[in-house]
Each structure stands twice: as C-alpha cells, then as structure tokens.
Amino acid sequence: MEIKNKYVTIKTNINAAPKESDFEIKVQNVSLIIESKDVVVKNMFVSIDPYQINRMKSQSSSQGTISFATAISPGDSIDSYGVGRVLFSHRPDFKKGDLVAGLLTWGEYSIVKEGSLLNKLDPNMGFPLSYHVGVFGFSGLTAYGGFFEVCKPKPGEKVFVSAASGSIGHLVGQYAKLLGCYVVGSAGSQEKVNFLKERLGFDDAFNYKQETDLKSALKRCFPQGIDVYFDNVGGRMLEAAVANMNSFGRVAVCGVISEYTNATTRAAPEMLDIIYKRIxxxxxxxxDLMNVYADFLSKTVEYLKSEKLKTIEDVSRGVESIPSAFIGLFNGENIGKKIVKVADE
Amino acid sequence: MEIKNKYVTIKTNINAAPKESDFEIKVQNVSLIIESKDVVVKNMFVSIDPYQINRMKSQSSSQGTISFATAISPGDSIDSYGVGRVLFSHRPDFKKGDLVAGLLTWGEYSIVKEGSLLNKLDPNMGFPLSYHVGVFGFSGLTAYGGFFEVCKPKPGEKVFVSAASGSIGHLVGQYAKLLGCYVVGSAGSQEKVNFLKERLGFDDAFNYKQETDLKSALKRCFPQGIDVYFDNVGGRMLEAAVANMNSFGRVAVCGVISEYTNATTRAAPEMLDIIYKRIxxxxxxxxDLMNVYADFLSKTVEYLKSEKLKTIEDVSRGVESIPSAFIGLFNGENIGKKIVKVADE
Incomplete structure (x- = not known):
C-alpha cells in the first residue's frame, strides 16, 4: 500500500536571499507498511518560518559551520511545525483521524518517527485549527516566553519590538501592552505601521525603510529610552536600539532576519553602551521555554477568548505555494503568522 | 593657610590613543580653610585605569555622547581611586593621620567632599597599603564580583580571560582556578604568557599578537569550547570567543580596551551563534557589586594569607609619572595592577 506524497525540497544549498529556483516540488511514494512506531499524518497546515533559511546554508559557508538544528540537504524533505490528521498508526496513543500538532514536513504527508514532537489536539478547544500552528505553537511560545522569561519586563517599562507585524512580533507587542508597558514597533511598510497602531494598539510604530537614521527614529519614539528590546532583525536596528537603551536594559535576541541572508550585515553595537548601561x-x-508552556497556553486562551489579544495569520494554499510563501518572509510580504494550508479539514 | 598641590590634567579632550602631550602637570594653591564637611587627604597611592580614557573624550565624539561617569574637562583634576592619609578634617569620622581609601585625585592632595567615597583603613590588616588600591579596591571587586556574580561559573567550566595579565584579568584567572575551572588567558607578549602559566597557574595562555586567526587560537586552547568569557578587550577577540562558545555560554563585558581609543574597532559577533547557543x-x-563586597573581602584576605592568590602590582613613582603610566596601559606595558606611588608612607 502506497500513497504519493508531493513535497518541497531545496535544489541546492542557499547562502543568500532565497528565490523560486532554489526550490523544487518532488513526488515520492510513501509506503504505508510502516515501522510500528511511525505515525503517518496527512498535513493540513504547516508553519513558514524565517529561521529555516539557516538550515539550508552550505556547511562551508561562514554561517554554515554554526551547529544548530539539523541541516537540510538538497533533496531532503523539510521538517516544520504543523497541524494534521493521523492517517495511519500502530501506536496506541495515536489513532486514525486524530488531530495532531507537531514536527511535520513541507508536503502533503509526514511520517513522524517515535521521539519526534507530536501532540494530540483537543478538537473542542473552540479555535481555528491554524491557531495551533501559530499562536498556540512555537510562534506564541517564543513571543510569550521570550518576552516574560528572557526580558523580565515590568509594567510601565518601555518596550521596542522589531519586525513587529511578524509572526512573533505582533504577539510580543500585545503581551507587552497587556502587561502595561509602553510599546513601539518597527515594520517595513506604512500599511504595517498603521496596522500596529490601529489594530493592535501599539503606542507607536515606524517604517524603518523611511528612516534615514534608525538611532534618531528610536530617540523620537522613545524620549525616555528603551528598557526592553525584543530583537527579530539584528543588524543596524540592534545597534540603534542599544544606543537608545536605558541602564539595565535587556535585549532578547529571538532572530536576526537582516543577517540571515547576508553574513556581512552584522550588528556591531557600541560596547561602551553595553558596559556603562549594564545592558x-x-x-x-x-x-528552552517549555517550562512556561502551561502558563502561556492558559493565559493566551484567556486573552483570545476575551478578545484582549488578536492573532493575525497570513495563509497561502497548497504545497506549491510553500516556496513563494517562504521567500515572501524575506521580502516583508506577510502580516502576522505565515502559514500554508496544505489540505482542507 | 595654603598648600601647593601638583596634579595632572588633560590639555585637550582625547579621542584616540593618549600621548604625553595630551597631559600637563599643574600646580594649584589649596586653602586649608576648608568647608566643614571636606576632608583634605595627602595622597599616597593612586589607581591608573584604562576606563578613564572614556571620560576624557570630547562630548561631540561618537563615543562622547554616551552618558557614563562624569566627563573630565581640560584643566580639571582627575579623580581616581587611591589611598592616602588625612591631613585636615573637621568631620568627627575622620581625623588627621587616619589612613583612608576612596575617590582621590591624580595629584599630591585631594579634597574629598561629603558624600564622595572615603573609608578608613585598618592599619593592622597586615598587607601593604597599595593592596587597598588594587586587590582590595575596585580591581579586586570587579574581578571577584564580575566573575562570580555576572558569569555564574561552575567548577569544571572552561573560562577564557582576555587582558589576562592586567589589573583585573590576573585576579579573575586565579579566582577561576580556585573554583576548579579550566582557565586560559590572552595577553600581548611572550613574557606575559609565561607569567600567566608559570606564576599564576593558568592552564594555558597565548600571545594574541602572534596569532593570525584568533578563532583558531581559541579553538586550539579550548578543544571543548568556552563556557565563560571575561572580556576586557572587546573587538575581534569578543567575536572569536563567541564563535568558540558552548551552549548557554556567558560573556561578562568588563572593559573593551581595544575599542576605547578606536571607535571604529567594534565587535560584530555572529548573532546566529548568540541565538542558537543561547549566549x-x-x-x-x-x-553594582557592592552587595558582594564583604564576601569578596573575607575570601580574598583568606586566599592572600594562605598564598592561594597572588596579587601583582606595577608601581611607578611620583605625580609626574602618572601620564606615562596611563599611556602605558594602552601599549600593554604593565603586568598586573598599575599604581602610582605619589608619596611615601
């Protein structure tokens, strides 16, 4: 018994901004005569995240020697967080038809090995299934845990979020507002800026592409300085944030998208600021934040139900759309969490 | 009643490596008809520290806008930690002849205002007076507190110290050895390297001036990676240390002497390392470390008495020698704590 699985892979390692020709859609036959501990999942929603680019680099590139999450080689299927439905399982803890979230692949089907992340979803939770990819998945946990555990914010503190309309940034800003912080976000278009201020309640926001001097932009938005910077971009923005930081300021480095596709764009913050302001x-x-997962989930469910928190999704459709969805992340095309819907529910 | 006070000042703001012509020795008349809360101290030993250069920069320079310890203007006397003897005091807590340590000046006499740091010394402590400038002063506290409180080291961890033969570095390395760490230091001459390994018990050391690739040098010295980096230099060394760091590594930035006199030498560590290795x-x-002062002092006294800790001093003599002593810090001339003995005991 076999099924045909259409999936996305890279044709070659990618050491610069990704483009369509770096990817290809392949079809493989998947045997359903599987090992007893494997679970076959029909994918429904998969997560599209910027950090994946770091796994696609060639090992000989300057950033390729950094030992992080498993490298992806040309031809490999690409694992990614996602939501699906169990198609086949010998395991007693998963049966056909179960809704699951876990480490799936950019494709139509996933074979989830024992030990790999896979959790059953409660079908009666009352939220769209896609929420389990974004706000209840790693994007939400990263935003919540990164903000509360790493930044250690206090009510009234001044919080800056870069890539603030992105999958993680738009949640961080709202968690910060809910705590009682003054919150400013940066984004790459006037539409996103308006969105942050009008829809998500940010105190202020600016379009970094329209600013000739990021330090001055932050000085204008933070006349009293920055206490917490939740960094999604690195590069010049990190330098500008450090220059505007208050004493005992904290920078949580979640991602550095400006450095992912250009290893020469590296933040060189003023170290005298770091010392004298004890940054x-x-x-x-x-x-590393699984210890706050239960707290994160209960708070987030409560905030969503009471409409104190909005989660924004940007959904494309079909396996074929995955490469362009991914490429779009680096061109600032998405607002909110980028998700591809691979199959209907 | 007046005394003549010979003191050091800057002729102009200093934005590059300091040189003799930047300084001058002046003489002023000091009235002993002082305000009731002032204490006049005859200076005996004064501390010579690299960070003072940051206070001498012009406010219009790129690093001059950083708001740290009071800026020094041309003509000002230059305050500095030191040890002396009370010459005149109306205050009941200080009387003529008392030995004191506190914020004195680079000169023969200091007028210490109320509220400024001044502590009486116990003349029976059994150590040379100069120890109160170095190992019992801010150098010692910075080394001890910076290592134990900021780095949070554990026995067996791998510790790297730059400027390891300097005032703070030579103590950090020894505290780390006493905790049971593997300790490597970098320094700027073969003499210093030998000194670290043979006299201070460092596990290894290297001369950074002889290395063509600092990353490779650290890889050679740390085949198991670096857990803790006590940074005194910044710049390329910080980048190399981050590249060789283990997961959950910690960098305590105490000073960045390579960046003090050259604002264009700024460390740009690989941010992907910082994220993926959670640095x-x-x-x-x-x-900020005064809370550990009592602990620091009792441990350090015990280590010195039992000869488990060596404190190294590099002492010049006379007010006239202060500029060259200070300039020498930036040329790597000193081994251990640089002190100027202004007057005999």
Whole structure:
C-alpha cells in the first residue's frame, strides 16, 4: 500500500536571499507498511518560518559551520511545525483521524518517527485549527516566553519590538501592552505601521525603510529610552536600539532576519553602551521555554477568548505555494503568522 | 593657610590613543580653610585605569555622547581611586593621620567632599597599603564580583580571560582556578604568557599578537569550547570567543580596551551563534557589586594569607609619572595592577 506524497525540497544549498529556483516540488511514494512506531499524518497546515533559511546554508559557508538544528540537504524533505490528521498508526496513543500538532514536513504527508514532537489536539478547544500552528505553537511560545522569561519586563517599562507585524512580533507587542508597558514597533511598510497602531494598539510604530537614521527614529519614539528590546532583525536596528537603551536594559535576541541572508550585515553595537548601561543581550530558543508552556497556553486562551489579544495569520494554499510563501518572509510580504494550508479539514 | 598641590590634567579632550602631550602637570594653591564637611587627604597611592580614557573624550565624539561617569574637562583634576592619609578634617569620622581609601585625585592632595567615597583603613590588616588600591579596591571587586556574580561559573567550566595579565584579568584567572575551572588567558607578549602559566597557574595562555586567526587560537586552547568569557578587550577577540562558545555560554563585558581609543574597532559577533547557543552578553560595573563586597573581602584576605592568590602590582613613582603610566596601559606595558606611588608612607 502506497500513497504519493508531493513535497518541497531545496535544489541546492542557499547562502543568500532565497528565490523560486532554489526550490523544487518532488513526488515520492510513501509506503504505508510502516515501522510500528511511525505515525503517518496527512498535513493540513504547516508553519513558514524565517529561521529555516539557516538550515539550508552550505556547511562551508561562514554561517554554515554554526551547529544548530539539523541541516537540510538538497533533496531532503523539510521538517516544520504543523497541524494534521493521523492517517495511519500502530501506536496506541495515536489513532486514525486524530488531530495532531507537531514536527511535520513541507508536503502533503509526514511520517513522524517515535521521539519526534507530536501532540494530540483537543478538537473542542473552540479555535481555528491554524491557531495551533501559530499562536498556540512555537510562534506564541517564543513571543510569550521570550518576552516574560528572557526580558523580565515590568509594567510601565518601555518596550521596542522589531519586525513587529511578524509572526512573533505582533504577539510580543500585545503581551507587552497587556502587561502595561509602553510599546513601539518597527515594520517595513506604512500599511504595517498603521496596522500596529490601529489594530493592535501599539503606542507607536515606524517604517524603518523611511528612516534615514534608525538611532534618531528610536530617540523620537522613545524620549525616555528603551528598557526592553525584543530583537527579530539584528543588524543596524540592534545597534540603534542599544544606543537608545536605558541602564539595565535587556535585549532578547529571538532572530536576526537582516543577517540571515547576508553574513556581512552584522550588528556591531557600541560596547561602551553595553558596559556603562549594564545592558544584557541574550539569545534564546523556544525549545528552552517549555517550562512556561502551561502558563502561556492558559493565559493566551484567556486573552483570545476575551478578545484582549488578536492573532493575525497570513495563509497561502497548497504545497506549491510553500516556496513563494517562504521567500515572501524575506521580502516583508506577510502580516502576522505565515502559514500554508496544505489540505482542507 | 595654603598648600601647593601638583596634579595632572588633560590639555585637550582625547579621542584616540593618549600621548604625553595630551597631559600637563599643574600646580594649584589649596586653602586649608576648608568647608566643614571636606576632608583634605595627602595622597599616597593612586589607581591608573584604562576606563578613564572614556571620560576624557570630547562630548561631540561618537563615543562622547554616551552618558557614563562624569566627563573630565581640560584643566580639571582627575579623580581616581587611591589611598592616602588625612591631613585636615573637621568631620568627627575622620581625623588627621587616619589612613583612608576612596575617590582621590591624580595629584599630591585631594579634597574629598561629603558624600564622595572615603573609608578608613585598618592599619593592622597586615598587607601593604597599595593592596587597598588594587586587590582590595575596585580591581579586586570587579574581578571577584564580575566573575562570580555576572558569569555564574561552575567548577569544571572552561573560562577564557582576555587582558589576562592586567589589573583585573590576573585576579579573575586565579579566582577561576580556585573554583576548579579550566582557565586560559590572552595577553600581548611572550613574557606575559609565561607569567600567566608559570606564576599564576593558568592552564594555558597565548600571545594574541602572534596569532593570525584568533578563532583558531581559541579553538586550539579550548578543544571543548568556552563556557565563560571575561572580556576586557572587546573587538575581534569578543567575536572569536563567541564563535568558540558552548551552549548557554556567558560573556561578562568588563572593559573593551581595544575599542576605547578606536571607535571604529567594534565587535560584530555572529548573532546566529548568540541565538542558537543561547549566549548571554552582559555589561557590568563594579559599583553594582557592592552587595558582594564583604564576601569578596573575607575570601580574598583568606586566599592572600594562605598564598592561594597572588596579587601583582606595577608601581611607578611620583605625580609626574602618572601620564606615562596611563599611556602605558594602552601599549600593554604593565603586568598586573598599575599604581602610582605619589608619596611615601
């Protein structure tokens, strides 16, 4: 018994901005005579995240030698967080028809090995299934845990979020507002700026592409300085944020999208600021924040139900749309969480 | 009643490596008809520290706008930690002849205002007076507090110290050895390298001036990676240390001497390392570490008495030697704590 699985792979390692010709759609036959501990999942929604580019780099590139999450080689299927329905399972804990979230692949089907992340979803939770890819998935956990655990914010503090209309940024800004912080976001278009201020309640926002001097832009938005910077971009913005930071300021480095596709764009913050203002810069991964998952989930469910929190999704359709959805992340095309709907519910 | 006070000042703001012609020795008349809360101190030993250069920069320079410790203007006397003897005091807590340590000046006499740092010394402590400028002063506290409080080291961890033969570095390395860490230092001459390994018990050391690739040098010295980096230099060394760091590595930024006199030499560490290895980079000042002072002092006294800790001093003599002593810090001339002995005891 076999099924045909259409999936996305890279044709070659990618060391610059990704483009359509770097990807191809392949079809493979998947045997359903599977090992007893495997679970076959029919994918419904898959997550499209900028960090994946770092796994696609060639090992010989300057950033390729950094040992992070498993590298992706040309031809490999590309794993990614997602939501689907169990198609086949020998395991007692998963049966055909179960809704699941976990480490799936950019394709129509996923074979989830034992030990790999897979959780059953409660079909009666009362939220769209796609929420389990975004706000209840790693984007939400990263935003919540990164903000509360890494930044250690206090009500009234001044919070800056870059890539603020992105999958994580738009949640961080809202969590910060809910805590009682003054919140400013940066984004790459006037539409996004308006969105942050009018729809999400940011105190202020600016279009970084329209600013000739990021330090001055931040000085204008933060006359009292920045206490917390949730960094999604790195590069010149990180330098400008450090220059505007208050004493004992904290930078949580969640991502550095401006550096992912250009290894020569590296932030060189003024170290005298870091010393004299006792600034902390801390990199983190959501995987280290599982200790706050229960708290994150209960708070987030409550905020969503009471409409204190909005989650924004940007959904494309079909496996074929995955490469352009991914490429779009680096061109600032998405507002909110980028998701591809692979199959209907 | 007046005394003549010979003191050092700057002729102009200094925005590059300091040179003799930037300084001058002046003489002023000091009235001993002082305000009731002032204390006149005859200086004996004064501390010579690299960070003072940051206070001498012009406010219009790129680093001059950073708001740190009071700027020094041409003609001003230059305050500095030191040890002396009370010459005149109306205050009941200080009387003529008392030995004191506190914020004195680069000169023969200091007028210490109420509220400024001044502490009486116990003349029976059994250590040379100069120790109160170095190992019992801010150098020691910075080394101890910066290492234990900021780096949070554990026995067995791999510790890298730059400027390791300097006032703070040579103590950090020894505290790390006493904790049971593997310790490597960098310094700027073979003599210093030998000194670290043979006299201070460092596990390894290297001369950064002889290395063509700092990343490779650190890889050679740390085959198991770096857990803690106590940074005194910034620049390329910080980049190389981050590249060699283990997961959850910590960088305590104490000073960045390579960046003090050249604002264009700014560390641009690979941010992907900082994220994926969850590295923390933290600037700190000794003034924030007063909570560990009692612990620091009792441990350090015990280590010195039992000869588990060596403190190294590099002492010049006379007010006239202060400029060259200071300039020498930036040329790597000193081994250990640089002190100028202004007057005999």
């Amino acid at each position: 902390t810069i801390k990199g983190f991964l959501a995987a | 923390t980079i933290k600037g700190f000042l000794a003034a």
